Amino acid sequence: xxxIFSQETISEFRRGAAGAVPIIMGYIPIGFAFGVLAAxxxxxxxxxxxxxxxxYAGSSQFIALGLIESGAAVSALGLTVFLVNLRHMLMSASLxxxxxxxxxxxxxxxxxxxxxxxxGVHSAALRSRINPSPTRMISLNMCAQLSWVGSSAxxxxxxxRLFFDTxxxxxxxxxxAMFIALLVLQVESRRHLCIALLAAAxxxxxxxxxAGQWHLILATLVTATVGLLTEKIPGRAAGREQS
Amino acid sequence: MEQLFIPILVMxxxxxxxxxxxxxxxxxxxxxAPLVSWLSYIPVTVLAALLGPVLLTPGGxxxxxxxxxxxxxxxxxxxxxxxxxxNLFATVLSGMGLxxxxxxxx
Numbered sequence: 001x002x003x004i005f006s007q008e009t010i011s012e013f014r015r016g017a018a019g020a021v022p023i024i025m026g027y028i029p030i031g032f033a034f035g036v037l038a039a040x041x042x043x044x045x046x047x048x049x050x051x052x053x054x055x056y057a058g059s060s061q062f063i064a065l066g067l068i069e070s071g072a073a074v075s076a077l078g079l080t081v082f083l084v085n086l087r088h089m090l091m092s093a094s095l096x097x098x099x100x101x102x103x104x105x106x107x108x109x110x111x112x113x114x115x116x117x118x119x120g121v122h123s124a125a126l127r128s129r130i131n132p133s134p135t136r137m138i139s140l141n142m143c144a145q146l147s148w149v150g151s152s153a154x155x156x157x158x159x160x161r162l163f164f165d166t167x168x169x170x171x172x173x174x175x176x177a178m179f180i181a182l183l184v185l186q187v188e189s190r191r192h193l194c195i196a197l198l199a200a201a202x203x204x205x206x207x208x209x210x211a212g213q214w215h216l217i218l219a220t221l222v223t224a225t226v227g228l229l230t231e232k233i234p235g236r237a238a239g240r241e242q243s
Numbered sequence: 244m245e246q247l248f249i250p251i252l253v254m255x256x257x258x259x260x261x262x263x264x265x266x267x268x269x270x271x272x273x274x275x276a277p278l279v280s281w282l283s284y285i286p287v288t289v290l291a292a293l294l295g296p297v298l299l300t301p302g303g304x305x306x307x308x309x310x311x312x313x314x315x316x317x318x319x320x321x322x323x324x325x326x327x328x329x330n331l332f333a334t335v336l337s338g339m340g341l342x343x344x345x346x347x348x349x
Contacts, residue, residue: 021332022331022332022334022335023331025332025335025336026335043247047247047251050247050251051251051254054251054252054254054255055251055254055255055258056258057254057258060254060258064250064254068247068250074249074250074253077250077253077254078253078254078256078257079257081253081254081257081258082257082258082261085257085258085261085262086261087289087293088258088261088262089261089262089264089265090265090285090289091262091285091286091289092261092262092263092264092265092266093265093266093269093282093285094282094283094285094286095266096265096266096268096269096270096274096282097269097270097274097279097282098270099266099270100270100271102270104267107263107266107267107270108263108267110266111259111262111263111266111267112259112262112263114262116289116290116293119286120286120290121331123286124286127286170338170339170340170341170342170343170346171339172342173314173317173338173339173342174335174338174339176294176297176298176314176318176338177318177321177334177335177337177338177339178331178334178335179290179293179294179297180294180318180321180322180325180334180338181325181330181331181334181335182290182331183287183290183291183294183325184322184325184326184329184334185325185329185331186286186287186290187287192287195284195287195288195291196287196288196290196291197291199287199288199289199291199292199295200291200292200294200295200298200299201295202292202295203291203292203293203295203296204295204296204299204300204305207295207296207300208300208304208305215292215296216289216292216293219288219292219295220285220288220289220292223284223288223291223292224281224282224284224285224288225281227281227284227287227288228277228280228281228284231280
């Protein structure tokens with residue numbers, strides 16, 4: 001090992017793994033639930049693992065199970081999954097200014113494993129100017145995906161044998177709790193709080209109004225613009241971000 | 244398994260493109276200050292937009308009463324834990340503990 005990776009690389013890898021622990025706690029129950037459902041839907045262990053490796057998108061994988069089971073066309077499947085994951089485009093764009101120091105392959109690898117949760121953790125770290133190394137950030141992502149793949153495999157294996165309820169021990173609440181923590185870490189001022197409340201309210205309204213998968217993207221686009229327009233000194237926040 | 248090959252390939256394509264293109268296209272450019280500033284609001288807005296329906300609309304309907312929406316009411320102390328500890332791990336653990344406790348009591 002030491003001949004391939006330097007001591008520094010290994011310790012950065014460890015720091016990334018440590019940073020992934022809260023995400024892993026959220027992923028294990030959800031990944032497990034996905035595996036159970038995949039086993040029930042008939043795509044089986046291999047299908048569940050292939051999806052978790054190659055698609056790696058929680059909510060989309062659940063939606064895809066339903067669509068595949070109902071025999072939907074590949075075009076409909078592709079379009080739905082695309083819409084559900086379109087929010088990652090905004091997340092990727094908002095991380096882009098920090099990723100100039102990454103090599104091309106590091107950007108490609110990092111983005112492959114970008115999820116809501118890893119995005120939240122990375123953007124909180126980058127904002128607080130911890131400035132984690134590419135190795136550490138990629139390691140965090142890899143550990144998170146590994147737990148997702150492992151737990152989907154475990155779920156599919158168990159699911160084909162017995163009934164399992166994820167509400168046991170409050171496992172199903174791990175992900176909402178993580179979203180709460182990630183959101184709280186992003187709220188830096190009273191104005192941020194107002195913008196967050198507006199985004200949540202708009203998202204809920206659009207969702208209830210039947211905006212399909214668009215509620216997330218529309219609410220984000222509108223309220224980020226409100227955020228920009230309500231800045232007192234234009235360019236102040238931009239200067240802070242770049243420093 | 245063979246009939247899953249094309250669907251998984253398509254899904255992998257449509258999930259990877261939105262994740263990778265902005266990083267590849269934007270990271271090495273000097274973006275205009277207003278755009279950078281606008282992008283700095285994405286984390287807070289997208290996370291709030293994700294969380295809103297999770298807390299308020301279990302099962303696809305607006306539910307505000309504790310009996311119909313335990314997640315919303317358990318989230319009140321969880322927000323406080325997140326605010327005071329600023330720690331993901333502590334928040335996730337206390338959240339799981341509180342909802343388990345709620346289910347034991349009610």
